[in-house]
Amino acid sequence: MARPRRKGLSYFPLDTHFMSDRKIQRLAQRYGCNGICIYIAVLCEAYGENGYYACYDGDFCFDIGFTTGQDEKLVKEIIEFCVQIRLFDSELMEYRQILSSVGIQQRFEEISRRTAMQIDAELNLLAPKMPQTPPIIVTETGGQTAPVGVIATETGVSATETTVCAAKTPENRNGNTNKNTTTQKTGFYGYQSSNDHGEAARRAEILLMAQEATRGR
Numbered sequence: 642m643a644r645p646r647r648k649g650l651s652y653f654p655l656d657t658h659f660m661s662d663r664k665i666q667r668l669a670q671r672y673g674c675n676g677i678c679i680y681i682a683v684l685c686e687a688y689g690e691n692g693y694y695a696c697y698d699g700d701f702c703f704d705i706g707f708t709t710g711q712d713e714k715l716v717k718e719i720i721e722f723c724v725q726i727r728l729f730d731s732e733l734m735e736y737r738q739i740l741s742s743v744g745i746q747q748r749f750e751e752i753s754r755r756t757a758m759q760i761d762a763e764l765n766l767l768a769p770k771m772p773q774t775p776p777i778i779v780t781e782t783g784g785q786t787a788p789v790g791v792i793a794t795e796t797g798v799s800a801t802e803t804t805v806c807a808a809k810t811p812e813n814r815n816g817n818t819n820k821n822t823t824t825q826k827t828g829f830y831g832y833q834s835s836n837d838h839g840e841a842a843r844r845a846e847i848l849l850m851a852q853e854a855t856r857g858r
Contacts, residue, residue, distance in 0.1 A: 650752055653688040655681075664726050672719055678709050679719045680728065683740060693749035693760055694741035697734065730766060739764065 659665060668676040682705050687695040695701070702716040709716070724734050733739040743766045750760070750767070760767070 649689045649692050653684065653748055664728050667726050668723065671722060675711055676719050679705060679711060679716055680723055682709050687740060687745055692758060693746045694739045694764060697738045697740050733764065743767065
């Protein structure tokens with residue numbers, strides 16, 4: 642029968658410059674040897690139980706206090722100070738009640754390279770942070786599908802040619818046919834031009850003739 646795989650580690654490295662770390666110096670200055678002892682006890686719990694984190698539940702401070710011979714309230718105060726000076730990650734502590742850090746996870750990865758153990762993606766502090774992109778919502782406008790908020794629809798007004806009046810009129814006395822076609826071109830800014838060159842009287846006469854021709858149909 643195969644032996645069950647152990648989640649934790651049998652050992653973890655302690656750097657020779659451990660006491661030269663500014664964070665450790667702050668911890669020692671505030672709480673002396675008690676602070677260092679409790680911090681190392683938490684590291685043993687994190688590496689030994691789960692490999693790279695410790696669950697901060699209701700009994701955690703009591704267990705650490707029992708192991709180190711310290712008061713439970715003092716243990717809680719020291720752990721909170723360790724979070725404050727970033728010996729433990731504040732977000733994992735606040736939202737997940739988990740004690741871990743980048744350094745703990747880096748050492749875990751170095752030790753576990755020979756095994757198949759991996760860090761949970763939800764707790765991984767070593768993975769690069771991916772920027773969040775707004776979701777793309779696709780809507781249909783004017784019979785065409787366009788993503789909202791990503792590609793702006795083109796709303797420019799193109800020049801269009803609109804026929805105002807085109808009608809056949811009776812021949813005049815000279816046998817010529819009166820062509821009554823007026824074309825307006827609408828530009829980008831709404832400018833209109835016509836073929837009458839501003840002759841209001843001529844334009845009114847043409848419109849009247851067009852109306853009479855239309856009635857005769």
